[in-house]
Amino acid sequence: MGTYRMKAGLLCALALAAATGLTACGSGNVATGNSKSIQIWEGWTGAEAKAFAHLVSEYEKTHPGVKVSTLFVNNDNTLQKVQTAVVGGNPPDIAYLYGSWAPNVAKISSVVTLTKVVQRPGVNWNDFWVGERDVATVNGRVIGVPALVDNLAVVYNKTLFAKAHLPLPSPNWTWPQFVADAKQLTNVSIKQYGTAYVTPGSEDTVWHWEALLWAAGGTILNPANTKAAFDSPAGLLSLNTLRTMAITQRSMYLDPTDSAYANLFNSGHIGMLVTGPWDLSGFPNVHYGVQIMPSFPGTTGGHQTISGPDNWVIFNNGASRVSTAENFLLWLTAPAQAEYFSLHTGDLPIRASVGNAPSFDASMNQALPDVSTFISNLGNVHQARPQIATYPQISQVLGTMVVSVLLGKAQPAQALAAAAAKVNQILAGSG
């Protein structure tokens, strides 16, 4: 009677022993104990991964005793992994986190405050673009060091413009011109669209519209971040512009999945795309040009654009590891390294001094044609999205608003009013 119970027990013990025995060849979490050993979670791929690896090994060479180990984590997943690790008691030393998460990341207690660190002599905090500094700061507290900066501009297909006998976009072009161009570039019979827009309703949908809102002279919230301010003539103007293209002219390809529009442009099916520098390397089949955003005549917005910087955030794993992490990040974001990274990846420089240097534009354009327009466009970033913890909820409301207009389910005025009411509720609730 006891034999089979024993045997069953033996079998399970064997199985588990096999499991753990066989798994003895895995290695555990790096960076424990040694205070000069830090771990970074980042999502660099391709050229960025190579450039970053080079910089890391250079740092290790010039700082003997310091070990920087990197772990690849897709940027979309980093916050989830960080949250789990924080609750579980072993956060990384540094993590790459989206700027839009900053106000919520700031709530994590093990996030290190860097306000004094970035004021150290030689760091030159103001050399970072204003958009980056805005996103790294939450309620006056600096919680991150800029990792990446970008902005939105218009990438257009020169060949399609030539075929339609249209003048190429000029630096002082207007949104009405954009709309007219889009109409001319649309040809249903050959499935060609003037422009495109992503419609999953996520932040990608929202921030494209916010650029228009700002260009029309509007703002998202009031300065105190207590009330919605986008239900204004500027809001109406921006939504009507989108509506004209999506519904009236049907010159806008609507991409509900955020995955097709870039390849469509690369296949010559789209005339103009509002997008960022990261997409340029995905257009090898197109003679493209880049132009800054159009303006709305008669408004104060100018050729404003929007920027989406991301942060390196340091987590507290003990004073010595924090100090090692700080020193590494300050070195990584110093002008020399920032320039190296930009030149080898095509990513925009995180420092103005690097971007404004004389031959920098030419060097960048060699690797990635016309990316210099994005670099100078950084000067058109005047404001940032509200740095409040409820922004993700507000973004969702705004996303629904924009998509409902694009799909013809709501008129702009109604959509604005409804969204403003919801946003005010959210803002009131968070007080």
Add this chain to the structure above:
Amino acid sequence: MTAAAAIARARARPARRARTTESLTGWAFVTPATVIIGLFGAAPIVWSLVLSFTNDNGLSSTSAFIGVRNYKTLIHDPVVSQAIEHTIVYTALFVPGTMLVGLFLAVAMNRKIRFIWFYRTAAYATMAISTISEALVFIWLFDPSFGIVNYVFSLLHLPQQQFLNSPNEALYVIVTMTIWGWSGFAVVIYLAALQGVPQDLVEAAAIDGAGRWATFRRVTLPLLSPASLFLAVWLTINALQLFDEVYLSTQGGPLGATTVLVYYLYQQAFTTNFDFGYASAIAYLLFIVILAVTAIQFRVGRRFTFYRS
């Protein structure tokens, strides 16, 4: 004694000592799996239940016990009722659809014809493909302007559809995508079960003059009923927890048309609200629903499934 008598005796209600033995043996067999599933499956679930009574946001280390407030909010949350509706519609289409496709293909594959291993492998392969690849292909196929489906529609003089761009149609595209992705699983399950259908029963029915369809309905299907119950239960449990395909294609849109419960709770926990307590409460609502539906399926199944022991 004769074999028949011995068997009859073995079947007779065992004596008390034998019952205790059986109990202990049963527990011995069950314990290893129970330990693993209990530790890594049940304990986290209990933990999450506790979380649902707090306002934990997964970020700051302080969280307060707030009683049933999350559940009260849940009941009044319009998105939750929409999400429930979407989830139920999805499940009601996905489960029968997958079972029918799987059964049809399994019956077709359950024969000794050439290349049968290739067909079976093709079915299994649909489970092996990464969800991202599956999503990308279907997004392409159903693209309103450039996809094959609308192209075929135009050939058949059917009106062009907006598919993933239409709040009315997006969910059905997801249904189609997931039926495709899961039919391989149903095929594999039914194939294993079809092995248990004795050929001589089928032959006997044929000799008795029953047509192929009648044989299938009267002999094969009932013998497949345990597999059908298993599939119905498992597919339902999965359908009610749909997430990956929504995350990789429409992200809950357009206009929330494909927001199912798990996607909504994911948003609540990790992207929009950072409210783990609320997300856990939603998960528990879903848990109750799944438990109830599964219990009903087992109850109904008891009447319709036929075990040969």
Add this chain to the structure above:
Amino acid sequence: MAGPRRRLPFSPWHLVLIPATIVLLFPFVWLIITSIETPAEALRFPPDLTPHVIRLQNYPDAYAAAPFGRFFLNSAIVAVTTVICNLVLCAAAGYAFARFRFLGRTALFIAMMATLMVPFQVTMIPQYIITKWIGVNLLGGAGIGHIGALIVPNAATAFGVFFLRQFFRTLPIEYEEAALVDGANRLVVLWRVVLPLAAPALATLAALTFLDSWNNFLWPLIAINSQAASTLPLGLATFQGAHSTEWTLLMAGNVMSLAPMMIVFLIAQRYFVRSVAATGLTGV
């Protein structure tokens, strides 16, 4: 057995299976073609399934981009161990649920099924904490950050128990009873009588468990903190940046990742057909 008179030189079922297989395999065609294209041709929409330039170099490139040898090894160790554990533990438990009467059987089964009904997004963090605690205190470090964290929590699943319980219940009990009468104990009955009969189900469970383990992404993402312990899905993720993806390398990686799964299935297939002795079980 008299079959319908064949008008065609092949079984008419091929006419059904071939179109069905085309539908089933279509994404694979796209996958494979993308994996041998140049990046320029892969970045087209709608995708063009007729590349002008074939680039087989994608495969060595993908393999070299990250330590894929290590990822394959880790994935293999995790998957094989998980399958073995599952077959042993779930067969024992499934058999008990199917055949034994014991106190609390129904309640325990319901509790097990319940673990399938809460989404992973919610149980992820508690599971992490528990795995970490067990790893540190009971398994000598085979917890978070170690591939043991990928094996132990999945060593038995309610799915496996449920699946085998259903299957065991379909087996006619006569064989087991005969063996018991002959004096065999329960374990021997399971091992000698039931498991051989259950070969198709075991092979199916093995194939499904292998697939689940091989493709598992979210838990390894959370639990693993070093490249040395990473598995294949984590490795493939390195081709996906936030804004740009190296599609050709990713698809090449996907194809390479599929190969072992298909091999496992091809092997498992041989057991799908039950042994001759097991057929014709009517009326003992």
